Amino acid sequence: MHSTPPVYRTTALSALPARAIVREVGLRDGLQSIQTILPTAQKIEWVRAAHAAGQREIEVGSFVPPRLMPQLADTADVLAFAKTLPGLFASVLVPNLKGAERAIEGGADLMVMPLSASHAHSLANLRKTPDEVVAELGRIRAARDASGSRTLIEGGVGTAWGCTLQGDVKVPEVLRLLQALLDAGADRVSLADTVGYANPYGVSTLVEQALKMAGDRFFCGHFHDTRGLALANAAAALQLGVTRFDASLAGIGGCPHAPGASGNAATEDLAFMLEACGVDTGLDIPALLALRARVAGWLAGEATHGTLWRAGLPSNFQPTAAH
Amino acid sequence: MHSTPPVYRTTALSALPARAIVREVGLRDGLQSIQTILPTAQKIEWVRAAHAAGQREIEVGSFVPPRLMPQLADTADVLAFAKTLPGLFASVLVPNLKGAERAIEGGADLMVMPLSASHAHSLANLRKTPDEVVAELGRIRAARDASGSRTLIEGGVGTAWGCTLQGDVKVPEVLRLLQALLDAGADRVSLADTVGYANPYGVSTLVEQALKMAGDRFFCGHFHDTRGLALANAAAALQLGVTRFDASLAGIGGCPHAPGASGNAATEDLAFMLEACGVDTGLDIPALLALRARVAGWLAGEATHGTLWRAGLPSNFQPTAAH
Numbered sequence: 244m245h246s247t248p249p250v251y252r253t254t255a256l257s258a259l260p261a262r263a264i265v266r267e268v269g270l271r272d273g274l275q276s277i278q279t280i281l282p283t284a285q286k287i288e289w290v291r292a293a294h295a296a297g298q299r300e301i302e303v304g305s306f307v308p309p310r311l312m313p314q315l316a317d318t319a320d321v322l323a324f325a326k327t328l329p330g331l332f333a334s335v336l337v338p339n340l341k342g343a344e345r346a347i348e349g350g351a352d353l354m355v356m357p358l359s360a361s362h363a364h365s366l367a368n369l370r371k372t373p374d375e376v377v378a379e380l381g382r383i384r385a386a387r388d389a390s391g392s393r394t395l396i397e398g399g400v401g402t403a404w405g406c407t408l409q410g411d412v413k414v415p416e417v418l419r420l421l422q423a424l425l426d427a428g429a430d431r432v433s434l435a436d437t438v439g440y441a442n443p444y445g446v447s448t449l450v451e452q453a454l455k456m457a458g459d460r461f462f463c464g465h466f467h468d469t470r471g472l473a474l475a476n477a478a479a480a481l482q483l484g485v486t487r488f489d490a491s492l493a494g495i496g497g498c499p500h501a502p503g504a505s506g507n508a509a510t511e512d513l514a515f516m517l518e519a520c521g522v523d524t525g526l527d528i529p530a531l532l533a534l535r536a537r538v539a540g541w542l543a544g545e546a547t548h549g550t551l552w553r554a555g556l557p558s559n560f561q562p563t564a565a566h
Numbered sequence: 567m568h569s570t571p572p573v574y575r576t577t578a579l580s581a582l583p584a585r586a587i588v589r590e591v592g593l594r595d596g597l598q599s600i601q602t603i604l605p606t607a608q609k610i611e612w613v614r615a616a617h618a619a620g621q622r623e624i625e626v627g628s629f630v631p632p633r634l635m636p637q638l639a640d641t642a643d644v645l646a647f648a649k650t651l652p653g654l655f656a657s658v659l660v661p662n663l664k665g666a667e668r669a670i671e672g673g674a675d676l677m678v679m680p681l682s683a684s685h686a687h688s689l690a691n692l693r694k695t696p697d698e699v700v701a702e703l704g705r706i707r708a709a710r711d712a713s714g715s716r717t718l719i720e721g722g723v724g725t726a727w728g729c730t731l732q733g734d735v736k737v738p739e740v741l742r743l744l745q746a747l748l749d750a751g752a753d754r755v756s757l758a759d760t761v762g763y764a765n766p767y768g769v770s771t772l773v774e775q776a777l778k779m780a781g782d783r784f785f786c787g788h789f790h791d792t793r794g795l796a797l798a799n800a801a802a803a804l805q806l807g808v809t810r811f812d813a814s815l816a817g818i819g820g821c822p823h824a825p826g827a828s829g830n831a832a833t834e835d836l837a838f839m840l841e842a843c844g845v846d847t848g849l850d851i852p853a854l855l856a857l858r859a860r861v862a863g864w865l866a867g868e869a870t871h872g873t874l875w876r877a878g879l880p881s882n883f884q885p886t887a888a889h
Contacts, residue, residue, distance in 0.1 A: 259767060410882030440880045442842035443801045444582060470880070471835045471873035472842075475798040478766045504877040512794045519765035519795075550794035554827040557763045557793070559733030 260486045262523045265514050266300040266463060267293055269491035269538070270321065271336055272507055274314045275305060276496045277545045283317040285541050287324045289534070290331075293492070296530035298510075300332045300487070301325060302355065306342035322349045334397070338369065343383040346394055353395040356380050358424065359437070360417045361406035377423045384428025397431040397462055398424030403449065405440030414449055421453055431462035435489075436476065439469020439504070443479035450480045465489040466508050467496070468548065473508035474516050481522065488513055493535050494548030509549030511535055515556065523563040528556060583809045585846045588837050589623040589786060590616055592814035592861070593644065594659050595830055597637045598628060599819045600868045606640040608864050610647045612857070613654075616815070619853035621833075623655045623810070624648060625678065629665035645672045657720070661692065666706040669717055676718040679703050681747065682760070683740045684729035700746045707751025720754040720785055721747030726772060728763030737772055744776055754785035758812075759799065762792020762827070766802035773803045788812040789831050790819070791871065796831035797839050804845065811836055816858050817871030832872030834858055838879070846886040851879060 270286055281289075290301055303325050304318025318335060325333035326349075334353040337343045346354040358376040359365035365373050380398055387394055402409075403417050421432050434453060436446075446464075454461050464480040466473040466488070477488050490513045496506020514526045532552055539547045593612060597604055604612075613624055626648050627641025641658060648656035649672075657676040660666045669677040681699040682688035688696050703721055710717055725732075726740050744755050757776060759769075769787075777784050787803040789796040789811070800811050813836045819829020837849045855875055862870045 405880055405882055407881055410880075438880075439877060440882075442839060444843035469873065469877045470838060471797060471832070472839055474794060475801045475839065478798045478801065505873060509794070515793060516765060516795055516798065520767035550791065550828060554762060554792045557728055557733075557761075558730055559728055559763075 259481060259520055259522055260484060262525075263481065263486040263488065263517050264300055265298065265510055265517070265524055265526065266302060266334070266487055266489050267298050267492065267510055268302040268465070268489045268507060269493070269495055269510065271302040271305050271315065272489070273491035273495035275312055276506060277314070277542065279542050279545055280314050281541060283320050286317065286321045289492075289538060290321060290325050291328070292530070292534045292537070294328045294331050296534060297524070297526040299330055299525065300334065302334045302336065302489075305336035305338070306345040307336075307338050319345065319349050322351055326350055337383070339379055340382050340386060343386060347387060347390050347392040351394050353397055353431070354383075355397045355399045355433070356383060356429075357399045357401055358420060359401045359406070360412045360420055361402040361409040363409035364402045364406045364437075367408060373420050374423070377420065377427050380424055380429055381427040395430045396428065397433055398427075398429035399433045399435055399463075399465070400424070401435040401437040401465075403434040403441075404436045404445050405438070407438050414452065417449060418452055418456060421456060425457060425460060429460075431460055432457050433461070433463040433465060435465035436467055439467040439472070441466060441476050442472055443475045446476045446479040447483065450483050450485060454483060454485075461485070463487040463489055468494060468505035468508055471505075473505070474512060477508060477513060478516065478520075481517070481520075492531070493539050493542075493552070495542065495545065497546060505548040509551070511551050512549045515551050518563050519560070521563050521566070525564070528562070582804060582843055582845055583807060585848075586804065586809040586811065586840050587623055588621065588833055588840070588847055588849065589625060589657070589810055589812050590621050590815065590833055591625040591788070591812045591830060592816070592818055592833065594625040594628050594638065595812070596814035596818035598635055599829060600637070600865065602865050602868055603637050604864060606643050609640065609644045612815075612861060613644060613648050614651070615853070615857045615860070617651045617654050619857060620847070620849040622653055622848065623657065625657045625659065625812075628659035628661070629668040630659075630661050642668065642672050645674055649673055660706070662702055663705050663709060666709060670710060670713050670715040674717050676720055676754070677706075678720045678722045678756070679706060679752075680722045680724055681743060682724045682729070683735045683743055684725040684732040686732035687725045687729045687760075690731060696743055697746070700743065700750050703747055703752055704750040718753045719751065720756055721750075721752035722756045722758055722786075722788070723747070724758040724760040726757040726764075727759045727768050728761070730761050737775065740772060741775055741779060744779060748780060748783060752783075754783055755780050756784070756786040756788060758788035759790050762790040762795070764789060764799050765795055766798045769799045769802040770806065773806050773808060777806060777808075784808070786810040786812055791817055791828035791831055794828075796828075797835060800831060800836060801839065801843075804840070804843075815854070816862050816865075816875070818865065818868065820869060828871040832874070834874050835872045838874050841886050842883070844886050844889070848887070851885070
């Protein structure tokens with residue numbers, strides 16, 4: 244079993260956070276992984292309806308070269324629309340300084356710079372070592388500060404619980420990279436289970452140490468449901484006080500290494516788990532389910548996931564805020 | 567939020583149980599809920615292969631009148647085969663004294679008597695109040711003792727976290743019924759989320775109190791995946807020291823109130839979660855996945871569930887016992 248002594252304690256479930264945020268990443272992590280190219284008008288409608296359902300943090304796209312990811316070529320337009328919605332905190336993914344300059348120019352509230360803790364995955368996907376990505380984040384920070392922009396910088400460490408190419412990713416290496424990102428100027432850091440290798444025990448172990456290191460600068464947990472554990476993993480992080488989780492409506496996204504497998508945690512299922520546990524998300528779940536039905540219609544032929552859309556809310560369900 | 571003071575503490579994930587048992591209930595809870603009637607020879611092959619994959623507790627069927635549940639009419643035959651397998655602990659469901667007499671006659675290692683904590687559900691499904699079910703368990707205990715049989719009696723409290731008909735089911739009522747079952751002579755008691763209304767917070771709250779009341783006589787957690795939370799709920803119970811969980815291969819079973827929805831936790835997914843968390847199950851997951859493929863073939867046309875069969879084990883996965 245576990246021969247090493249316990250290094251952390253979980254928060255009792257009775258002391259769960261009062262509130263948590265579900266950050267919608269379906270428009271970025273979801274759409275980038277599927278074939279269908281959603282028209283800008285539908286993306287804008289998605290953002291509008293998600294905001295109306297209570298979502299206040301949305302990752303609207305990615306500033307990558309359009310030839311690499313034509314699905315997200317209209318990110319600047321979607322971002323411009325998102326900025327018109329009151330109280331919406333709009334983020335974008337940026338792979339490098341060039342993308343960051345576009346995020347700053349577009350007035351994103353936050354830009355996420357992904358780093359893969361797996362060297363093999365980093366080289367294969369980003370053609371950079373993790374430390375080269377850290378250095379790029381330093382250049383992004385310098386550019387952001389020089390511009391006077393208020394766009395926050397999040398360093399997102401992916402494949403944090405393992406990787407299809409490399410297998411194990413060691414906790415000390417993940418922690419080293421989190422610290423390196425903070426030292427290079429990241430305002431926030433996050434952990435992502437990019438390929439669905441995490442489990443609740445491993446989440447608890449790593450997140451507890453990440454929280455000790457980063458404190459309030461630890462921003463978000465990102466759990467893929469490839470092997471069915473996204474919600475159990477989110478619950479394990481929630482117990483430790485994590486209050487922000489990425490999710491994709493209808494669980495879209497998938498995994499290039501596991502055809503047909505689930506993508507991110509499904510927004511509507513995660514929202515249900517949180518609210519059922521008494522954690523206020525501010526979300527209108529029936530409105531999310533209605534939006535899910537529309538988005539699933541736009542993405543006809545693509546795999547969608549999740550369970551709540553089929554089963555419906557329990558008959559006695561009440562949002563936490565109504566208790 | 568939660569205005570009542572905390573009443574329990576979870577076990578730290580670092581102190582998870584070293585071992586846990588996945589009790590296969592696909593042959594009972596799964597098959598009773600679907601149209602296909604599996605031939606006895608296939609059920610026997612399922613039991614044989616499950617045993618070969620390391621499963622040591624299997625609920626082989628239910629002693630209900632065949633006209634009510636023709637799918638399980640051959641329970642005595644399957645039980646007789648199960649008893650030939652070394653080290654296999656074979657259980658059956660019994661709805662009443664008549665069923666219990668057949669379980670005793672067949673030499674079942676354990677018989678599960680279901681009780682629904684929801685009065686509305688109990689009347690609709692069993693045509694008895696919960697307290698009438700408790701009284702029947704007392705008669706079963708008397709018959710078992712008079713026969714000299716060693717068949718254990720488990721009182722299984724279903725709809726323990728709510729019910730589609732009644733909505734809320736109150737914790738004090740569930741605890742009262744658990745105690746009443748123990749007082750009436752149950753050797754073991756269990757809790758079941760029959761309709762997928764539970765959440766990790768509610769599981770933690772109720773299981774902690776059930777463990778205080780029943781101690782080692784608390785036997786098993788049974789979580790349906792109707793709303794995607796079966797594994798998160800199992801993880802919450804595991805943290806408190808629960809070491810036995812019901813599951814159905816391929817998640818078969820469904821929910822009569824939610825067409826197409828998932829049934830029980832999928833055996834193979836639950837086994838993966840436990841093993842990935844370092845909890846030894848004794849299970850050979852690749853063998854379970856191979857069996858899943860065969861059973862899914864036998865049940866062609868029926869809804870199957872789960873995620874691991876599609877994504878496969880992580881490339882770096884090792885069973886806990888091999889660490």
